Amino acid sequence: MKITIDGRSVDAQPGQTVLDAARAAGIWIPALCYHPKTGKAGRCRACVVEVEGQRGLKESCALPVREGMVVRTDTPRIHSVRRMIVELLLSEGHHNCISCQANGICELQDMAYHLGIDRPGLRIDSHPTPLDDSSPGILRESDKCIHCGRCVAACQNGVVNQVLAFAHRGSHARVVCDDDVPMGQSSCVQCGECVQVCPVGALTLKQPRERKIRPYEARPTKVTCPYCGVGCQIDLYTKDNRYAYAMAHEQDWQEQPNQGMLCVKGRFGLDFVDAPDRLRHPLVRKNGELVEASWDEALDRVAAGFKEIKEKHGPDAIGFLTSAKVTNEENYAFSRFARAVIGTNNIDHCARL
Amino acid sequence: MTNSMAEVVKSKVILVIGSNTTWNHPVFGSLMKRAVKHHGAKLIVCDPRRIELCDFAHIWLQQRNGSDVALLSGLQYIILHEGWENASYIRERCEGYEEYRKAIEFFTPEKVEELTGVKPADLRAAAELFARSGVGALYYCMGITQHSHGVDNVKACVNLQLITGNIGVEGGGVNPLRGQSNVQGACDMGGLPNVFTAYQPVTNPAAVEKFSKAWGAPLSAKPGMTLTEMIPAAGDKIRALYVLGENPMMSDPNLHHVEESLEKLDLLVVQDIFLTETARLADVVLPGVSFAEKTGTITNTERRVQLTWPALVPTGNVRQDYEIVADLAKRFGHDFPRTPEGLFEEMRRLTPSYAGMTYRRLERVGLQWPCPSEDHPGTKVLHCGKFARGLALLTPLSYRPPAEVPDGEFDMVLSTGRILQHYHTGSMTRRSSILNLIVAAGHVELHPEDARRAGIAADDRVVVVTRRGRIETRALVTQRVAPGSIFVPFHFAEAAANRLTNDALDPVAKIPEYKVCAARIERAGTAKA
Numbered sequence: 001m002k003i004t005i006d007g008r009s010v011d012a013q014p015g016q017t018v019l020d021a022a023r024a025a026g027i028w029i030p031a032l033c034y035h036p037k038t039g040k041a042g043r044c045r046a047c048v049v050e051v052e053g054q055r056g057l058k059e060s061c062a063l064p065v066r067e068g069m070v071v072r073t074d075t076p077r078i079h080s081v082r083r084m085i086v087e088l089l090l091s092e093g094h095h096n097c098i099s100c101q102a103n104g105i106c107e108l109q110d111m112a113y114h115l116g117i118d119r120p121g122l123r124i125d126s127h128p129t130p131l132d133d134s135s136p137g138i139l140r141e142s143d144k145c146i147h148c149g150r151c152v153a154a155c156q157n158g159v160v161n162q163v164l165a166f167a168h169r170g171s172h173a174r175v176v177c178d179d180d181v182p183m184g185q186s187s188c189v190q191c192g193e194c195v196q197v198c199p200v201g202a203l204t205l206k207q208p209r210e211r212k213i214r215p216y217e218a219r220p221t222k223v224t225c226p227y228c229g230v231g232c233q234i235d236l237y238t239k240d241n242r243y244a245y246a247m248a249h250e251q252d253w254q255e256q257p258n259q260g261m262l263c264v265k266g267r268f269g270l271d272f273v274d275a276p277d278r279l280r281h282p283l284v285r286k287n288g289e290l291v292e293a294s295w296d297e298a299l300d301r302v303a304a305g306f307k308e309i310k311e312k313h314g315p316d317a318i319g320f321l322t323s324a325k326v327t328n329e330e331n332y333a334f335s336r337f338a339r340a341v342i343g344t345n346n347i348d349h350c351a352r353l
Numbered sequence: 354m355t356n357s358m359a360e361v362v363k364s365k366v367i368l369v370i371g372s373n374t375t376w377n378h379p380v381f382g383s384l385m386k387r388a389v390k391h392h393g394a395k396l397i398v399c400d401p402r403r404i405e406l407c408d409f410a411h412i413w414l415q416q417r418n419g420s421d422v423a424l425l426s427g428l429q430y431i432i433l434h435e436g437w438e439n440a441s442y443i444r445e446r447c448e449g450y451e452e453y454r455k456a457i458e459f460f461t462p463e464k465v466e467e468l469t470g471v472k473p474a475d476l477r478a479a480a481e482l483f484a485r486s487g488v489g490a491l492y493y494c495m496g497i498t499q500h501s502h503g504v505d506n507v508k509a510c511v512n513l514q515l516i517t518g519n520i521g522v523e524g525g526g527v528n529p530l531r532g533q534s535n536v537q538g539a540c541d542m543g544g545l546p547n548v549f550t551a552y553q554p555v556t557n558p559a560a561v562e563k564f565s566k567a568w569g570a571p572l573s574a575k576p577g578m579t580l581t582e583m584i585p586a587a588g589d590k591i592r593a594l595y596v597l598g599e600n601p602m603m604s605d606p607n608l609h610h611v612e613e614s615l616e617k618l619d620l621l622v623v624q625d626i627f628l629t630e631t632a633r634l635a636d637v638v639l640p641g642v643s644f645a646e647k648t649g650t651i652t653n654t655e656r657r658v659q660l661t662w663p664a665l666v667p668t669g670n671v672r673q674d675y676e677i678v679a680d681l682a683k684r685f686g687h688d689f690p691r692t693p694e695g696l697f698e699e700m701r702r703l704t705p706s707y708a709g710m711t712y713r714r715l716e717r718v719g720l721q722w723p724c725p726s727e728d729h730p731g732t733k734v735l736h737c738g739k740f741a742r743g744l745a746l747l748t749p750l751s752y753r754p755p756a757e758v759p760d761g762e763f764d765m766v767l768s769t770g771r772i773l774q775h776y777h778t779g780s781m782t783r784r785s786s787i788l789n790l791i792v793a794a795g796h797v798e799l800h801p802e803d804a805r806r807a808g809i810a811a812d813d814r815v816v817v818v819t820r821r822g823r824i825e826t827r828a829l830v831t832q833r834v835a836p837g838s839i840f841v842p843f844h845f846a847e848a849a850a851n852r853l854t855n856d857a858l859d860p861v862a863k864i865p866e867y868k869v870c871a872a873r874i875e876r877a878g879t880a881k882a
Contacts, residue, residue, distance in 0.1 A: 305619070
């Protein structure tokens with residue numbers, strides 16, 4: 001069906017929301033509580049739009065498209081409502097971009113910038129909440145929480161680990177772990193999905209902070225997780241050829257095997273690539289000790305050894321263990337080496353183990 | 354997997370057996386939990402341990418370790434006696450029914466209770482839920498395969514899915530969850546002793562001729578040895594071993610023997626990124642690169658081939674793994690392609706199920722094999738309409754006990770496996786700072802009743818002993834294991850589970866029996882030698 005957004009005719013699918021249809025057409029409607037993975041929440045009201053023939057402002061994240069609908073996303077009235085929402089959020093809690101790990105990737109900061117908010121104009125007394133740094137990988141700063149509910153929805157309905165929930169009432173309302181215990185003492189398995197969807201700095205990864213790498217300085221590369229066989233697609237962030245942190249790859253997430261999620265190993269277990277004891281040189285055993293050698297020396301010794309054994313005992317005296325960790329291309333090359341170069345079918349790997 | 358992971362939300366009923374999914378395949382475990390919580394799927398968990406999925410299950414069957422053939426056949430006995438089977442599917446798509454049906458008669462609910470410990474009423478409830486809920490998926494993992502009768506276990510899974518008509522349909526299938534990022538790919542690429550790429554047998558003269566022509570060399574038509582055969586033959590039939598990115602000194606059964614065997618070799622070559630337990634024994638160590646430093650394709654558990662890109666430039670005097678192999682081949686006068694894409698292009702011309710894949714096509718979300726031509730969309734569900742062999746074979750099975758069962762001296766059942774925070778031989782996860790903050794060392798899971806009887810308190814140092822070896826570790830007293838059972842994760846070199854495990858193999862698949870052996874447990878210090 002067709003709807004009109006900001007004077008443009010836009011294609012929409014039945015069942016789609018106005019927000020989804022607009023974003024699919026490249027029209028940006030801001031939203032702090034809505035996230036494609038967690039769906040509509042109807043909390044922040046930042047995504048409000050005007051619909052011709054309807055009174056009041058409508059939340060576009062919860063508004064189904066109708067044939068012929070005429071929508072405006074950027075009028076002075078919408079602008080002033082959004083401004084008030086962001087000012088209220090900024091005035092409450094403790095938002096300090098200088099020291100915040102989310103600086104540069106914060107959706108609230110982004111909205112404030114685009115709305116031209118210099119500094120919050122309201123004074124709201126809020127209740128300071130202590131930092132929760134009790135878990136190994138995630139830092140929780142409740143004072144930066146805007147109660148959007150994304151993390152709760154993701155934890156309850158996305159990864160279904162069912163740890164995070166809202167607790168307490170009114171201005172005391174907070175996101176808690178289990179029955180309000182520190183994250184490190186809760187049933188949280190540290191999958192990090194809450195960090196992945198948090199629009200602000202309330203939930204951040206400790207890894208880049210410890211490495212003094214701000215997210216906007218790091219660049220992502222799409223890699224396949226090296227652990228189990230699910231094949232999760234990961235954005236591996238690096239800076240100056242150093243590992244920084246990992247996030248689930250979210251482009252086309254519905255079609256990816258991991259649907260935009262990771263587990264504790266994929267999220268936090270990739271820093272072994274930077275381990276100080278990575279092998280950096282070929283090693284050859286001399287007088288019982290493994291010592292550093294040149295590539296030519298190491299490869300010549302392997303080739304000479306294989307040739308000698310093949311001559312003396314035949315090709316089937318040589319065995320090959322290929323790897324469930326290397327690529328298909330490398331497995332193919334290794335199998336070709338065993339079969340065509342050495343002449344044996346003695347090749348296997350750890351599929352049985 | 355015959356089917357795809359995303360389909361789990363379309364299953365009406367899910368049976369999980371021998372897979373601790375939320376620990377070993379956590380992201381897929383989330384999808385499974387979503388299927389139950391939000392899509393109305395019924396969940397049946399069959400596991401000797403009370404795994405996390407039991408909290409989501411409608412029925413949990415706690416069978417004894419190693420009794421899976423009896424359990425699965427018992428379900429089939431009830432389904433067939435109640436007439437809940439899919440008779441037209443059996444008639445049109447299966448063969449061997451008569452003999453299979455006779456074999457099933459052995460597995461009466463009473464017999465099954467005797468063998469598995471599962472009560473007839475629970476078995477019946479599970480059979481009814483599975484057979485009468487609609488399309489059903491079966492997921493399994495190493496809890497099914499790592500037995501001296503692992504092949505029978507798999508066949509019992511297949512039989513169940515055949516008589517209920519669940520193979521070749523969306524939301525169904527027989528779905529082994531593969532435990533390594535590219536174990537599927539390593540198999541597809543011919544990293545097995547009996548087949549070339551895409552399972553073309555080395556005993557098929559046409560395949561030998563095809564590969565021989567492509568590779569410019571004569572090839573052997575004699576199937577090679579499996580890993581579990583090669584290691585014990587070291588120093589005897591096997592004189593040299595070239596190990597690429599594997600760590601048999603941690604991953605193989607009965608490690609004491611593995612070490613003795615590897616030391617007997619004339620030449621041990623290890624290509625890895627760390628000086629692993631195996632690399633320490635090597636004559637030559639060749640430094641390759643990590644997953645984050647390479648380009649190439651990886652095939653996941655649902656046969657999806659995905660591209661991976663280099664995020665880091667390797668440092669030090671190291672080489673890409675394919676370069677090392679090509680450099681060696683060169684010394685024998687063979688020219689190998691010198692780029693990942695060059696290798697992929699050569700491979701796909703020889704590999705029918707990958708023939709339609711190109712790097713460009715794989716870029717976005719990958720493709721699932723078979724993908725025979727460049728206009729083929731890939732295959733989400735296998736065996737739709739027709740099986741590769743025509744009709745599916747229903748296999749008659751009989752119950753066989755594990756190779757080693759508890760007795761007076763070794764009175765506990767020991768099972769091994771993975772935990773959520775660590776992985777396989779630990780060469781990656783134990784170098785991760787956060788994972789080691791969460792779990793720094795190994796343990797043995799022990800039921801409170803057994804702990805009380807042995808005078809063991811939580812966190813005590815304990816010794817686990819089997820006929821093959823002993824380890825000292827920490828007691829994790831938990832009701833996750835059944836009384837009489839213990840569980841040891843195998844990631845921890847200082848308390849290596851595989852010093853204990855039995856190297857009894859399945860006669861066909863040559864897989865070791867990691868899930869059952871006899872052991873005893875004592876407080877450290879009080880242990881007999």
